[in-house]
Amino acid sequence: TQLLEQSPQFLSIQEGENLTVYCNSSSVFSSLQWYRQEPGEGPVLLVTVVTGGEVKKLKRLTFQFGDARKDSSLHITAAQPGDTGLYLCAGAAGSGYALNFGKGTSLLVTP
Amino acid sequence: AAGVIQSPRHLIKEKRETATLKCYPIPRHDTVYWYQQGPGQDPQFLISFYEKMQSDKGSIPDRFSAQQFSDYHSELNMSSLELGDSALYFCASSIGGTRNGYTFGSGTRLTVV
Numbered sequence: 125t126q127l128l129e130q131s132p133q134f135l136s137i138q139e140g141e142n143l144t145v146y147c148n149s150s151s152v153f154s155s156l157q158w159y160r161q162e163p164g165e166g167p168v169l170l171v172t173v174v175t176g177g178e179v180k181k182l183k184r185l186t187f188q189f190g191d192a193r194k195d196s197s198l199h200i201t202a203a204q205p206g207d208t209g210l211y212l213c214a215g216a217a218g219s220g221y222a223l224n225f226g227k228g229t230s231l232l233v234t235p
Numbered sequence: 236a237a238g239v240i241q242s243p244r245h246l247i248k249e250k251r252e253t254a255t256l257k258c259y260p261i262p263r264h265d266t267v268y269w270y271q272q273g274p275g276q277d278p279q280f281l282i283s284f285y286e287k288m289q290s291d292k293g294s295i296p297d298r299f300s301a302q303q304f305s306d307y308h309s310e311l312n313m314s315s316l317e318l319g320d321s322a323l324y325f326c327a328s329s330i331g332g333t334r335n336g337y338t339f340g341s342g343t344r345l346t347v348v
Contacts (some may be wrong), residue, residue, distance in 0.1 A: 127348075166325050166339030167278065174334060182309045212277060216333040221332055222268055222291045224278040 127151060128213055128226035136232045137203055145198045145229045147213030154216060156189055156196045157223065162208040170198075203233045237261055239340035241326050247346045248316050256311040258326030258342045266290065267309045268337060269301055270325045278325060284309060316347045 129148045137143055147156070155174045159167035169181050173189035173196060180187045184207075186199040199208055210230050214223040240259040248254050260267050266285045270278035280293035284303040295301070303309040313320060323344050327337035338348075 125342055140285065159339075164323070164342070164344070166342050167325070167337075169336040169338070174335050221333060222280045222283050222293060223337065224280065227277045 127224045128215055130211075130213055130226035131231050132229060133227065134230050134232075136234070139204055139233055140202050140233050141233075143200050143203060144193070144233070145200075145231075146187055146196045147197070147226055149215065150194065151215075151217065152193050154193075156193070156213060158183055158187055158196070158198055159212045159214060159225075161212060161228070163210075167212055198204040200231075203231075205233045207231060208233050238325055239328050239338050241324075241340035241343050242316075243343060244341065245344045245346075247348060249348055250318065251302065252316050252347075254316060254345060256313070256324055256326075256345070258309045258311070258340060260307055260309070260326070260328030261330075261338055262307075264307075264328035264330045264338070266329050266332065267303055267307070268327045268329070269295075269309070269311050272323045272325060274322075274341075278305060279335075281311070309319075318347050320333045321345060321347045 127215050158170040159173045161167040171187045176191045176193045178189045184201045188197045210228045212228045214225045265334045267272045268283040269281040272278045281295040283291045285306050287303040301311045323342045327339045329337050
């Protein structure tokens with residue numbers, strides 16, 4: 125059973141377009157994180173959200189944590205080819221527990 | 236800045252052989268995690284260590300074992316290898332628990348033939 129459901133699974137867009145990726149769960153998380161992974165490399169942490177309703181911005185990326193701390197979204201404005209990669213959300217029930225990952229959203233941005 | 240170091244980067248083994256993967260966490264990070272990622276799959280948590288003691292256990296097969304040593308490096312030992320064990324194995328480290336995020340190594344690609 126997948127604890128974290130991500131959608132869409134695949135996304136192919138053109139440079140300059142906006143997109144939103146969703147991460148949903150029926151469980152409450154103490155924190156939720158977003159990672160970006162390149163093929164054959166380890167995931168790289170983008171952001172951690174801990175407070176329900178929290179919004180964090182990282183340049184053209186906007187992350188939101190749901191009020192109930194069960195879901196999150198990642199919005200990319202004016203996507204660029206360098207944004208191409210696998211975006212993974214991950215959450216933990218508590219600080220002492222390991223992260224569970226979603227299946228990821230594979231994003232392709234073409235020039 | 237120092238990162239998480241994993242070795243070897245690539246490993247090819249035959250069925251029923253054993254393999255040992257090594258991980259050197261970021262200095263002063265108190266927790267080490269091991270994950271397995273099959274082709275097109277999300278990382279699956281195997282096991283973690285906090286201050287050299289096993290802290291959490293995930294879907295780690297009985298054929299696998301791991302430990303963290305006094306110098307904080309960790310090793311994942313895999314015996315009686317099966318074709319299905321072929322995957323990327325990542326080590327990650329963190330300080331202060333999950334809340335501060337993980338730093339992942341570049342992984343070891345294990346191929347069992």
